[in-house]
Amino acid sequence: MKTQRILSTLSVAVMTFGVLSVLAVGIGRADTTWVDEISNSLHVYQTNYPNSNWEPYSHKLDVVKKAVTSGDQRAVKSEMGKWFKMLRAREYGISDVAADELFNFTLMVTPIQDYGISVPTSGGTEMGY
Helix, strand or coil, X not given: CHHHHHHHHHHHHHXXXXXXXXXXXXXXXXXXXXXXXXXXXXXXHHHHCCCCCXXXXXXXXXXXXXXXXXXXXXXXXXXXXXHHHHHHHCXXXXXXXXXXXXXXXXXXXXXXXXXXXEEECCCCCEEEC
């Protein structure tokens, strides 16, 4: 009887650990959803504006995604600040239309306040959140 109770308690503990592990993995994936949405949007612009150099933007999003996955909030803040500056300055020859649309989309999906990301305004100053 005592052995059965121990096994039952152990089974519950193992199942609880399994459920919590699945939830933790799911939460980790959800954290990068906004980065994935920006990346998907970037791919659309790459297709529509093939003469622009989108590689630095793609690389920047890869760095951000790794930072989000590893929980490095300081890196997310820094790299997203650079991302917004790149878009605002139209670095690497991207079109004005693509830069503005991607900038606005990124503003909508990025948890700016959660990371304290500074966003450059059109006048070159930055708004901190």
